[in-house]
Amino acid sequence: MKGLNCAFRVTAVALPLEILLLLPGVSGRTFTVLNSCNFTIWPAVFTDLSVGTAVPDVATGWEAAPGSSVTFSVPDNWKSGRIWGRRDCDFDNANPGPNSCLDGGCNGGLLCDPHTGTGVPPATVAEWTLDGDGSRDFYDVSLVDGYNLPMSIANSVGCSVADCPVDLGPNCPSPLKGPFDSNNFPVGCKSACVADVDGNPQNSPNCCSGSYSTAATCPSSGVQYYSYFSDNCPDSYAYAYDESSNSALWTCNSSLAADYTLTFCP
Ligand SMILES: *[C@@H]1O[C@H](CO)[C@@H](O)[C@H](O)[C@H]1NC(C)=O
Ligand SMILES: *[C@@H]1O[C@H](CO)[C@@H](O)[C@H](O)[C@H]1NC(C)=O
Numbered sequence: 001m002k003g004l005n006c007a008f009r010v011t012a013v014a015l016p017l018e019i020l021l022l023l024p025g026v027s028g029r030t031f032t033v034l035n036s037c038n039f040t041i042w043p044a045v046f047t048d049l050s051v052g053t054a055v056p057d058v059a060t061g062w063e064a065a066p067g068s069s070v071t072f073s074v075p076d077n078w079k080s081g082r083i084w085g086r087r088d089c090d091f092d093n094a095n096p097g098p099n100s101c102l103d104g105g106c107n108g109g110l111l112c113d114p115h116t117g118t119g120v121p122p123a124t125v126a127e128w129t130l131d132g133d134g135s136r137d138f139y140d141v142s143l144v145d146g147y148n149l150p151m152s153i154a155n156s157v158g159c160s161v162a163d164c165p166v167d168l169g170p171n172c173p174s175p176l177k178g179p180f181d182s183n184n185f186p187v188g189c190k191s192a193c194v195a196d197v198d199g200n201p202q203n204s205p206n207c208c209s210g211s212y213s214t215a216a217t218c219p220s221s222g223v224q225y226y227s228y229f230s231d232n233c234p235d236s237y238a239y240a241y242d243e244s245s246n247s248a249l250w251t252c253n254s255s256l257a258a259d260y261t262l263t264f265c266p
Pocket of ligand 2: 134253254255256
């Protein structure tokens with residue numbers, strides 16, 4: 001790799017900067033995270049470092065005022081990465097870490113811990129693996145851990161949009177509804193697994209666990225309230241094996257080097 005970089009730099013001297021910036025595969029991808037909600041949220045970024053060590057060039061968490069956006073570069077080989085939003089956070093209180101927010105909070109507080117800072121459900125999660133199997137980017141909007149904010153993933157090269165663009169809180173089935181903010185407004189809607197509706201998380205058709213741990217033994221028909229999520233957000237990933245819906249997990253040819261925009265409250 002070192003040799004390659006050297007060779008490239010020698011050639012590069014003759015090329016204007018603008019052309020260099022357009023060369024695919026050189027500078028990674030540009031991601032933008034836009035808060036179109038009319039309230040403050042706290043976006044968070046997590047990379048499963050057991051899958052790959054490349055990480056985005058951005059903090060693992062920040063405060064996003066209404067209408068604000070943050071743009072950053074992401075390596076072409078980002079694997080098993082996720083971005084989500086946290087609601088109603090207060091990092092000054094006596095509860096640093098996961099309980100600083102009504103939902104989506106993480107170990108670490110404002111900055112999510114790089115090793116353990118995944119979000120507390122319920123949380124809508126945008127997921128990526130760039131340059132995965134078959135030289136494809138994989139991405140989705142996951143409701144597997146429930147819902148806490150509407151979001152959409154758009155891209156610069158005309159691949160499909162993944163989204164859950166509607167507020168699933170107000171009409172959420174009551175066993176799943178919540179948590180609630182100080183106005184008693186539901187800022188989340190749990191999945192049947194997260195809500196532990198069947199009381200047996202170790203062996204549950206809602207969680208695809210135990211004897212239900214494969215796609216064949218965990219059909220969507222066995223997941224309680226699946227249709228609430230899939231009917232309202234058909235282009236999201238609504239339970240652990242939702243690939244079969246054909247509108248859950250999206251791909252984009254990696255050679256197109258797509259840039260991605262994640263919009264909260266699109
Ligand atoms: C945000 O918009 C919603 C729906 O239009 C409205 O009910 C709510 O009062 C607004 N909130 C703020 C903080 O402006
Ligand atoms: C991706 O795009 C490249 C370049 O256009 C092409 O050679 C390749 O066949 C495409 N791969 C797929 C899976 O479509």
